Structure formats: structure tokens, C-alpha cells
Amino acid sequence: GQSLEQPSEVTAVEGAIVQINCTYQTSGFYGLSWYQQHDGGAPTFLSYNALDGLEETGRFSSFLSRSDSYGYLLLQELQMKDSASYFCAVRVSYNFNKFYFGSGTKLNVKP
Amino acid sequence: DAGVTQSPTHLIKTRGQQVTLRCSPKSGHDTVSWYQQALGQGPQFIFQYYEEEERQRGNFPDRFSGHQFPNYSSELNVNALLLGDSALYLCASSQTGQSYEQYFGPGTRLTVT
Numbered sequence: 205g206q207s208l209e210q211p212s213e214v215t216a217v218e219g220a221i222v223q224i225n226c227t228y229q230t231s232g233f234y235g236l237s238w239y240q241q242h243d244g245g246a247p248t249f250l251s252y253n254a255l256d257g258l259e260e261t262g263r264f265s266s267f268l269s270r271s272d273s274y275g276y277l278l279l280q281e282l283q284m285k286d287s288a289s290y291f292c293a294v295r296v297s298y299n300f301n302k303f304y305f306g307s308g309t310k311l312n313v314k315p
Numbered sequence: 316d317a318g319v320t321q322s323p324t325h326l327i328k329t330r331g332q333q334v335t336l337r338c339s340p341k342s343g344h345d346t347v348s349w350y351q352q353a354l355g356q357g358p359q360f361i362f363q364y365y366e367e368e369e370r371q372r373g374n375f376p377d378r379f380s381g382h383q384f385p386n387y388s389s390e391l392n393v394n395a396l397l398l399g400d401s402a403l404y405l406c407a408s409s410q411t412g413q414s415y416e417q418y419f420g421p422g423t424r425l426t427v428t
Binding site for chain 2: 208235237239245246247248249252254291293295297299300301302303304305306307308
């Protein structure tokens, strides 16, 4: 079976740094994606890691350790608009974009 | 450049009925994936269409079927609706072989009563 674990909820203050962890157990692994979803909205792509290490895109960074089956999303200089749900998703097919998603982490940013 | 579009936005059906949801992928994309997202949960992979064929399937019963047309648009059909089928149905498009990034549509909210 497929299993992705991430915290259900995280709260942080504006301007702070927050890390959202994801551990996975899947049959097949070709990469880890992160998506953001605001209430009532569609998931939007944030990052993708196929190899170990840190990928940085503006205020957001994503890390992967394949040996530990673990990754995280790091959000810096938090803004109120970052309040949303964040999903990690494992790509389980090499040829096709077949992803299994975690249950999501709801991030609450407070003033 | 239009993104992924889905129709209808909302739908209410009765148990036992059948429903068809539609998706038009982002311009230039040839692959369409369908996901079911229950309230408070992550999207669950239903299946994926490429070159008008189902290429990948998740753990969903045969009541869930689909189709892809030559213009890459796609339909999701669900037969014999159950109360548990109530969810947000998301369509995601991508370009096979070029990108791992999926673009999601706004979804269709299906309520089964």
C-alpha cells in the first residue's frame, strides 16, 4: 500500500519560518512534489524533488532524503496569504505523472 | 492561455444515478489525470489518460470510468452513485515526457443525496 504522513495542522506567526514534514512508504518512488491549496481553490504546484538535497524557489524550499523516505517544505518570511493546506505527493510511475497525495497540513499564519 | 477548465462547477445527484464530469486540459498538454478529494483529505488518484487510453489507475472500482477525446479533453463517468462518492473531483493536466508539474482545474463539487 501507499502511506504518506504529514502533520495535520501547523500554526505560525507572520514573518516566521515554518517546516512541514512528510514521510512516505510507497511501492515505487520517482520524486516528491509539494502543492498548496487555499480553501475552495485548486491545488497549485510548488516544488518537485527527484534527487536528494534542497531546492529553493523564492521564499519556499523543499528537501528530500530518499534513504530516509523523508522530505520537508520550508516556508520563510511567512505572510498571511500563506495560510492554506499543503500536500506532499509521491510520484510512483516513471513514465507517467501518477502521484499519491498525503492528507495535507493546514497552515495557519497569525498576525 | 487558458488553464485547466472543468464543468460543471457543482452537481447534485441521487444515489444510484450516473454522472459525467468534463475537463479541458491546459493548452499544449496531452495527459489528463482525475482525482477525488474528500473534505479534509488529500486528492486521491483515480486514473490517467494519455493518447485516448487509460494508462494508470488508482484503487477505484469499475463504476469509475473515463474517456479522452482527440483534442485531449476528458470525461469522468461514475455509475451507480453512492453517498460516499460525494467529493470534489479534480482534473489535472500535464505534458508527458516533459514535466512532472501538474496543473489542476478548479474541480467539480459532487453531492450525492
